[in-house]
Amino acid sequence: MKQVCIILGFTAAIITTIFAILPISNLAIFPAIAAFIFGLLAFYLSKKAGQVKKIIQFTFLLTIISLSVSIYKAIFIKVEVADTEELIIKEDESKQEAIDELETLDLEDIDIE
Amino acid sequence: MRALFLLIVLVFCIENSAQNNAIGSAEKLVFSASYNMSGVLTDLAEVTMETSNVKTSKATLLRLKITAATYSKWDNFFKIRDLYESYVNPSNLVPYLYKRDINEGGYTKTMKYTFDPKTNTVKSVQTRRNGPEENKNLTIQANTKDIVSALYNLRLIDYNSMAVGSKKTVTILFDRKEFKGQLTYLGKETITTAIGKKECYKLAIGSSQTNVLQGTNSNFLWFTADANKIPVYGKFKIPVGTGELKIKSVSGLKN
Numbered sequence: 483m484k485q486v487c488i489i490l491g492f493t494a495a496i497i498t499t500i501f502a503i504l505p506i507s508n509l510a511i512f513p514a515i516a517a518f519i520f521g522l523l524a525f526y527l528s529k530k531a532g533q534v535k536k537i538i539q540f541t542f543l544l545t546i547i548s549l550s551v552s553i554y555k556a557i558f559i560k561v562e563v564a565d566t567e568e569l570i571i572k573e574d575e576s577k578q579e580a581i582d583e584l585e586t587l588d589l590e591d592i593d594i595e
Numbered sequence: 596m597r598a599l600f601l602l603i604v605l606v607f608c609i610e611n612s613a614q615n616n617a618i619g620s621a622e623k624l625v626f627s628a629s630y631n632m633s634g635v636l637t638d639l640a641e642v643t644m645e646t647s648n649v650k651t652s653k654a655t656l657l658r659l660k661i662t663a664a665t666y667s668k669w670d671n672f673f674k675i676r677d678l679y680e681s682y683v684n685p686s687n688l689v690p691y692l693y694k695r696d697i698n699e700g701g702y703t704k705t706m707k708y709t710f711d712p713k714t715n716t717v718k719s720v721q722t723r724r725n726g727p728e729e730n731k732n733l734t735i736q737a738n739t740k741d742i743v744s745a746l747y748n749l750r751l752i753d754y755n756s757m758a759v760g761s762k763k764t765v766t767i768l769f770d771r772k773e774f775k776g777q778l779t780y781l782g783k784e785t786i787t788t789a790i791g792k793k794e795c796y797k798l799a800i801g802s803s804q805t806n807v808l809q810g811t812n813s814n815f816l817w818f819t820a821d822a823n824k825i826p827v828y829g830k831f832k833i834p835v836g837t838g839e840l841k842i843k844s845v846s847g848l849k850n
């Protein structure tokens with residue numbers, strides 16, 4: 483049981499770290515909660531057995547650091563769209579092509595303002 | 596993004612072409628598309644809906660343009676730069692030309708439909724990255740619309756005259772196939788948005804012909820219950836969590 487909790491807690495901490503680095507950093511909260519629960523359980527069981535392994539402390543440390551990164555990203559990193567020059571050029575070209583195409587259509591019979 | 600688009604639009608009906616009294620020629624609506632998992636939001640992309648006049652030697656048409664661009668944090672993982680356009684009759688939003696140019700994570704595709712409303716035919720031209728140009732002539736139903744004009748046509752429906760629970764269907768041409776979407780009016784609801792507290796028409800959207808929309812009453816749209824009927828919020832069920840579309844800013848409204 484103790485080993486299972488250690489493995490699950492550590493795995494959850496690793497997933498928290500991966501999420502924190504990726505753009506989905508807000509979702510790191512979910513594996514972080516799992517890491518804390520399994521970490522605490524592993525800590526309790528280990529203490530009962532008389533020996534607390536270093537990996538449990540490392541699990542907590544990793545989770546706390548990852549969560550801090552996530553919180554920092556959520557608060558300080560501005561969500562914005564960048565690199566839209568290509569899209570703007572595409573829009574202008576597309577509009578010009580469309581006008582050329584529309585000129586070839588028979589719109590005279592249609593009641594357009 | 597294509598799926599999100601379908602989710603947003605996938606719907607509607609407009610058996611008769613209604614008069615345009617809701618959409619102006621200089622309107623700009625900016626939305627934020629996000630993923631919601633148990634209340635934790637992750638912003639994905641910015642969606643912009645813009646209208647403008649386009650003059651030809653014979654007529655002035657309304658250009659309906661929708662762009663979708665991922666936020667910069669996603670660009671290194673999956674960059675999206677999509678452009679959807681429809682050139683329509685400004686008085687009833689009947690489409691004459693539809694253009695789609697997508698770039699999703701390196702996958703590119705363009706599609707062009709040239710509508711002939713007199714004969715109910717469409718000339719389509721499709722190109723894919725490194726692929727040949729594919730031309731195809733299609734015969735469509737009288738009320739079939741492209742996805743962009745169909746989305747704007749939703750704003751021409753008179754929801755006040757609809758009973759709660761009543762349904763409408765519409766035929767949409769997407770990827771050179773026609774499919775039917777269904778819209779259910781669920782009544783009025785007041786919601787808080789980035790542009791203030793708004794009384795809205797709540798609509799459920801679904802389709803019997805595609806698996807893009809899951810369930811019949813799992814995807815919702817809220818339009819303001821005023822003369823402009825602008826979409827302010829959308830909620831779409833996806834396999835894990837929900838997708839959301841929230842209004843960020845509005846300008847150039849007709850009314």
